[in-house]
Amino acid sequence: MMRTILIILTVTFTLSCKKKDQSPDQFQTAPGTINNELLSGGDVSSFVRKFSVNSSMEIWSLGQTLVGTYLCTGYTYKDGVLENYLMKLDAKGEILFVKKIPTNEYGPELESTFDGCFILANTYNSVNLAVTNPGWLPAEIVKLNSDGTELWRKSYVNSSSHRLTAVKQATDQGLILAGIQANSEGFLIKTDASGNELWRKNYENFTITDVTKMADNGFVLCGRRKTSSNQFDAYVVRTDAAGTVLWSQILTETTSYYGSIAHCVTETVDGSIAVGGLSFFPQRAGFIRLYDANGIEIWRKNTDILTTTTGEFLGSEPLGILNTSDGQLMFVDSQGYMRRILLTGEETWNRSVTDKQPVRAFIKTADNGFIMAGGSSFSILTKTDFQGF
Numbered sequence: 001m002m003r004t005i006l007i008i009l010t011v012t013f014t015l016s017c018k019k020k021d022q023s024p025d026q027f028q029t030a031p032g033t034i035n036n037e038l039l040s041g042g043d044v045s046s047f048v049r050k051f052s053v054n055s056s057m058e059i060w061s062l063g064q065t066l067v068g069t070y071l072c073t074g075y076t077y078k079d080g081v082l083e084n085y086l087m088k089l090d091a092k093g094e095i096l097f098v099k100k101i102p103t104n105e106y107g108p109e110l111e112s113t114f115d116g117c118f119i120l121a122n123t124y125n126s127v128n129l130a131v132t133n134p135g136w137l138p139a140e141i142v143k144l145n146s147d148g149t150e151l152w153r154k155s156y157v158n159s160s161s162h163r164l165t166a167v168k169q170a171t172d173q174g175l176i177l178a179g180i181q182a183n184s185e186g187f188l189i190k191t192d193a194s195g196n197e198l199w200r201k202n203y204e205n206f207t208i209t210d211v212t213k214m215a216d217n218g219f220v221l222c223g224r225r226k227t228s229s230n231q232f233d234a235y236v237v238r239t240d241a242a243g244t245v246l247w248s249q250i251l252t253e254t255t256s257y258y259g260s261i262a263h264c265v266t267e268t269v270d271g272s273i274a275v276g277g278l279s280f281f282p283q284r285a286g287f288i289r290l291y292d293a294n295g296i297e298i299w300r301k302n303t304d305i306l307t308t309t310t311g312e313f314l315g316s317e318p319l320g321i322l323n324t325s326d327g328q329l330m331f332v333d334s335q336g337y338m339r340r341i342l343l344t345g346e347e348t349w350n351r352s353v354t355d356k357q358p359v360r361a362f363i364k365t366a367d368n369g370f371i372m373a374g375g376s377s378f379s380i381l382t383k384t385d386f387q388g389f
Contacts, residue, residue, distance in 0.1 A: 059373035201243035222262035276318025
């Protein structure tokens with residue numbers, strides 16, 4: 001349970017960032033006021049902060065710089081107008097700056113790069129893909145330094161029929177971009193470190209929601225597959241370093257139109273593959289699967305939570321899967337519920353860390369703790385140690 005507000009910090013911004021001639025959509029310092037309330041904690045290892053404006057505000061993506069500060073992206077919404085923003089925070093979550101992202105140009109998604117910079121991409125959140133079709137925006141990315149200054153931008157299609165859903169850095173310091181097309185085909189684009197396209201692969205009837213790089217330079221894609229009967233099943237595809245399919249697996253088969261979807265995937269320290277997702281039929285329920293390197297299932301778990309107040313099972317959507325500092329797995333769901341799971345499938349602890357506030361972003365921090373953020377009418381940022389406290 002969050003404690004009484006300890007500190008209220010109000011930060012006001014003025015227009016000061018000049019546009020570059022060669023980059024007319026240069027990010028601008030955002031006008032307006034963001035309230036930053038410290039709800040609990042306060043040191044760098046553990047804190048809870050609430051960010052709010054005089055309209056709806058959400059944080060959708062997080063990244064940590066090499067010096068321990070944070071970048072986050074999100075949006076504000078008021079009177080039918082949506083504006084994306086980039087916000088930098090210090091190690092304790094206090095605001096350093098806020099910049100406006102050109103509205104309707106990028107979706108708020110960040111990926112940290114090996115050189116301490118970030119990739120900003122117009123990705124579409126995989127949770128939304130479970131029940132809706134995305135609006136179509138150009139598949140474009142922007143590289144930023146840790147101060148939010150644009151370094152370069154790249155576009156990969158000439159039409160608006162493609163949409164990025166995930167961006168990750170590959171082991172060669174290039175990028176791997178996953179997405180979907182209007183014809184329901186998934187695609188994978190590999191670039192060099194400067195964002196120049198090296199190759200592209202298409203995958204029929206496959207909506208890709210996440211991608212992870214493997215130790216052998218191959219990739220694992222997850223999402224959902226459209227069947228011949230127009231149903232959707234959670235789906236995982238393993239490829240080699242050139243994007244060629246090595247094997248694929250249906251995770252959950254249903255007879256419902258919405259069926260099931262895999263949201264997140266990661267390689268474990270022993271080379272296995274962990275996948276988290278959601279099934280919509282016969283009831284809304286989260287699931288976790290572990291596969292070996294050849295696609296053979298090792299174990300499966302559901303992620304429903306039995307509430308003590310009502311006795312009901314609530315569907316728990318796995319939002320992220322990360323390797324812990326001791327080689328195990330950490331899952332967090334869309335309601336801020338953390339689970340530490342051994343590679344044998346045993347769950348050693350679980351706890352709610354956001355008081356059931358919606359979570360959209362979740363990363364491991366340099367101190368082996370975790371930070372997550374989300375919100376609805378306001379944004380909650382929660383930093384924990386490695387045990388979720």
